[in-house]
Amino acid sequence: MAQQFTWDHTVEFVNDLKQAEQAFAEQGLTASYGGKHVGHGTENSLAYFNDNYLEFLTLYSRSEALAETLTRGQIFHEAGELLPEFEGFYRPALHVHGIEAAAERLRSKGVELGEIVPGNRTTANGEEIRWQLLWLQGDDHGLRYPFVIDWNADEATQLERYEQSGLLHRHAIGEVNTRRAIFEVPDPATISAHWADLFDLERTIGVDDEGRKYFDLAVGGGRDWRFVAGERNGITELQYTAPAGKSFDITIGQARYRSVEA
Incomplete structure (x- = not known):
């Protein structure tokens, strides 16, 4: 049975989270500090649009980010390489249920994969959120592949998490x-x-x-x-x-x- 992939979020590399948040706020959108990827050298701000979100990602430690390998921490390593010169969209993430099955499908299509690795983020209030990530190696005619994320929850449960965390319905202009x-x-x-x-x-x-x-x-x-x-x-x-x-x-x-x- 084919693995279902759905668009989860999109990452933009930025040099200043506060400036990105302010640019959104000036036009009625809300992006708020998410937290640090502890030990990986990056931190983020997030803007939620129903069950699809945007992640502004920046560096807090270039050395930590560059210490990551492309097979385990591609996003962190490449943030260390690309910032501050490149400020723009990095790549999107696709959500799956069952990341092992997703990896098996992609491997059968001839794509080189990194390891399935745990991810984590410490929020502003100290809560740690965990997930699993899969990095597709290389590119397609120079275009970066998406990466794959498994939140270990179905869509309804994940949306309820967003609701309970107060992440939704926050834009000043209304529902976006x-x-x-x-x-x-x-x-x-x-x-x-x-x-x-x-x-x-x-x-x-x-x-x-x-x-x-x-x-x-x-x-x-x-x-x-x-x-x-x-x-x-x-x-x-x-x-x-x-x-x-x-x-x-x-x-x-x-x-x-x-x-x-x-």
């Missing part, structure tokens, strides 16, 4: 939901077809309002990843649905966040 990620890549047809096969995602093809051909992958929750032709070779934009009359358009480094019509 993640709709789409835009990937600009040199060969959207080939890359989107490979990712559709790799992660067992439905793929559709269309033309956007600017006349660009796009390739959409359905990543759960009515959301999609849209691949269009471009030179950036990564995510350039996250799009959201917002209450009527409450639009926003924010740029942090090379990353753009904006509201679109539902």
